[in-house]
Amino acid sequence: MARQKLSxxxxxxxxxxxxxxxxxxxxxxEVQEVMSKRDADRRDVGYTTVLKLLQIMTDKGFVDRDESSRSHIYQVRQSEDETQRQLVDDLLERAFGGSTARLVLQALHARxxxxxxxxxxxxxxxDFEGGR
Amino acid sequence: MARQKLSxxxxxxxxxxxxxxxxxxxxxxEVQEVMSKRDADRRDVGYTTVLKLLQIMTDKGFVDRDESSRSHIYQVRQSEDETQRQLVDDLLERAFGGSTARLVLQALHARxxxxxxxxxxxxxxxDFEGGR
DNA sequence: GCCGGATTACGAAAGACTTCGTAACACGGT
DNA sequence: ACCGTGTTACGAAGTCTTTCGTAATCCGGC
Structure with a gap:
């Protein structure tokens, strides 16, 4: 029951x-435990919250669910690269007027x-220039 | 009536x-007219919507309001640089595990x-390396 | 001083996001 | 077959974001 193409x-x-x-x-x-350890500082996310989010993400098409075993197994549908690319492209558009150079500049300053x-x-x- | 420090x-x-x-x-x-022209393709934002958003942004501390003239005049409180830096830093943290190089890589690929x-x-x- | 047009203020509606309580269900052990 | 534990399903509450209708306010011109 996928809802939208890409957001x-x-x-x-x-x-x-x-x-x-x-x-x-x-x-x-497994996801919930990693998140609890990782964000030991922040208030950790409850089990059913993670479950609900994964159900929503399945609906949105971000992840696939394997229901063959008792505990369903989730995996990403889009690679890390693709998702990161989409996110950076989105930020580029919304906040940097499409200027990659400007984004790089601010990234260097930020960290x-x-x-x-x-x-x-x-x-x-x-590499990028060489292999075009 | 400022509400929060920085989001x-x-x-x-x-x-x-x-x-x-x-x-x-x-x-x-003025803001509304620019937005209407700029996003001629997208459904344009109504006048009171822009007003409301500016009121909220004043509340949040993103902009200052000069009420001395009939039509209030809004101006940013944080520079473009600072805001962009904050946004890219935020994305770096949320999606790139803090790796600037990885973000730059994906930015190059995205556009x-x-x-x-x-x-x-x-x-x-x-410049960045020279002037440290 | 009053009217009309523009502006600001207020609040509500609709949708998205996060959280969680509770119910329903599945399975292993006894 | 039953119970207990762990898992999934469902739905609702609370907050945030965006939008806009409507009321209140202001000001210039007559």
Whole structure:
């Protein structure tokens, strides 16, 4: 019963997607436990909350559900890359007037990227320009 | 009657912020007209909707209101840079596990950045590394 | 001083998001 | 076959966001 084609995941949904990207296909309990440990500081999310979100995400088409075993197993439908690309593209449009350079500039300022990261970014630029 | 210190602007709020960044201090009508022209394709936002959003944004502390003239004049409180930095930092945290390099990579892929933009980004990297 | 047009203020409706209580269901052990 | 535990299903509450109808207010012109 898929509802819509593509919208961006909400904050709660994204938190779950990150767990699924990291762990691969998982049950509700597995997701919930990782989230409880990860955000030990924040108030942790209840089991049925995670379940509900996963049900909604199934409905939206963000994840697939394998119901063959007692505990259903959820897995992402879109790769981490695709989702991140979509999110950054969306932000680019909504807040940066489409200027990639400007977004990169602000990203560098937001987290004082260290030398290692700067070098890595340079390498990305070379690769990107080379393989076009 | 400020309500909160810092949260990210919603989509509707961001659309208005972009107009204020571009035009500088503006009245409701000015903002509304720019938005109507800009999003000629999308259903345009009504006057009282823009007004309401600006009132809410005043409440949240995103904008200041000058009530000295008949038509109130709104202006941003936080610079475009600061806001964009906050947004990109937020996305970095929520979706990229804090990896700036990964975000840049996906940004490059999302919009096939042209040679011009790539060069500009390289220049940014040089400046950034030089002036630390 | 009054009227009309524009502006602001107020509140409500509709939808999305998050949370959780509770019921229904499934399964393993005894 | 029954019970207890764990899982899924359902629905509702509370908040936030966007939208807009309507009332109240202001001001310039007559």
């Amino acid at each position: 961006r995941p909400t904050d709660g949904e994204l938190a779950i997607l990150r767990v699924l990207w990291e762990r691969g296909p998982s049950t509700v309990r 004082k990227a260290g030398k290692g990261e700067l070098d890595e970014i340079r390498r990305l630029l070379d | 990210r602007p919603t989509d509707g709020e961001l659309a208005i912020l972009r107009v204020l960044w571009e035009r500088g201090p503006s009245t409701v009508r 096939k950045a042209g040679k011009g933009e790539l060069d500009e980004i390289r220049r940014l990297l040089d």
